[in-house]
Amino acid sequence: MQTAKPLKRAVALAAWSEEGLLLVKRPEEDPEFGGAWGLPAVSLGEGEGPEEGALRVGREKLGAGVEVLRPVAFGVEERTAYTLELWVVEARLLARPELPEPKPGKTYYRAYRFGRPEELREAARQGSLCSRLYLAVKGLCP
Numbered sequence: 001m002q003t004a005k006p007l008k009r010a011v012a013l014a015a016w017s018e019e020g021l022l023l024v025k026r027p028e029e030d031p032e033f034g035g036a037w038g039l040p041a042v043s044l045g046e047g048e049g050p051e052e053g054a055l056r057v058g059r060e061k062l063g064a065g066v067e068v069l070r071p072v073a074f075g076v077e078e079r080t081a082y083t084l085e086l087w088v089v090e091a092r093l094l095a096r097p098e099l100p101e102p103k104p105g106k107t108y109y110r111a112y113r114f115g116r117p118e119e120l121r122e123a124a125r126q127g128s129l130c131s132r133l134y135l136a137v138k139g140l141c142p
Contacts, residue, residue, distance in 0.1 A: 004076045005078070005079075005081065005082050005083050006025075006081070006082045006083070007068065007078065007082065007083050007084070007085065007129055008034065008043055008071040008082045008083065008084070009044040009082050009085045010041050010042065010043045010044060010053070010059075010084060010086045011021040011039065011041060011042060011044060011050045011053035011054050011057065011086070011087045011088075011089055012038075012039040012041035012057075012086060012087070012088045012089070012130030012134070013039060013040050013041065013054050013057040013058070013066065013088075013089055013091055013134075014039055014072065014075065014090045014117075014134050015040070015058070015062075015089065015090075015091045015092070015093040016068055016090070016091070016092055016093060017092070017093040017096075018072075019114035019121065020114035020115050020116060021030055021114065021115055021116060021117055021119075022038070022039075022040070022062075022097065022112060022114060023038065023113055023114070023115045023119060023120075023142075024035050024037070024038065024039070024044075024061075024099075024109035024111070024112045024142055025109055025110045025111040025112070026038065026039045026107060026109065026110070027102075027107065027108070027109075027110055027142050028110075030069065030107060031102075032127070033126050033127065033128055036122060036126050036128065037113075037115075037119060037122065037123060038128050038131050038135050039088070039111060039120070039129065039130045039131065039134060040061045040062055040122060040124040041061075041086075041130055042056055042057050042060065042061060042106075050071055050087035050089055051068050051071070051089065052069050053087075053089075053090075054089040054091055055068060060100070060106075061099075061100070061109065062093075062098075062099065062109075062112075063097055063098035063100050064093060064094060064095040064096065064097045064098065065094040065095055066091040066092065066094060067091055067092040067094060068089055068091050069089075069090045069091055070089070070090055071087050071088070071089050071090075071093060072088050072090050072134070072137045073087070073088040073133035073134060073136070073137050073142070074086070074087050074088075074133075075129050075132075075134075076134050078123060079128045083118060084129060086129050086130055086133070087136050088130050088133050088137070097126065099111075099112065116129065116138055117134060117135060117138045118140055120134060120135055121135065121140075
């Protein structure tokens with residue numbers, strides 16, 4: 001009999017400013033998408049919803065406030081070690097990010113830049129669900 005994989009719930013933030021869509025670079029040693037430029041994200045805590053998680057992405061991962069606008073996509077994907085449920089939430093960036101120093105146990109970003117949704121195609125090719133979902137929302141399938 002096969003045991004069920006753990007469920008991981010997460011939210012990715014499609015944060016916009018006048019300069020464009022915020023893209024973050026994952027650490028090179030990241031086991032899933034090392035060095036990829038994508039959307040910032042967090043795993044949701046027990047009882048935490050996508051909008052609360054999106055605000056936490058701003059605080060914890062970007063060091064900047066965000067104004068949540070709307071959830072725009074949801075997807076489920078079977079990964080090797082877990083099942084991923086992921087929401088993509090659009091937001092407005094309220095300040096320039098100040099990336100915090102990395103802490104053990106969480107993914108922190110090495111750099112950021114502003115760009116366009118099309119620039120998520122490489123992360124999507126590497127398997128990033130949030131990149132694939134946001135490209136589809138924008139009519140830019142990978």
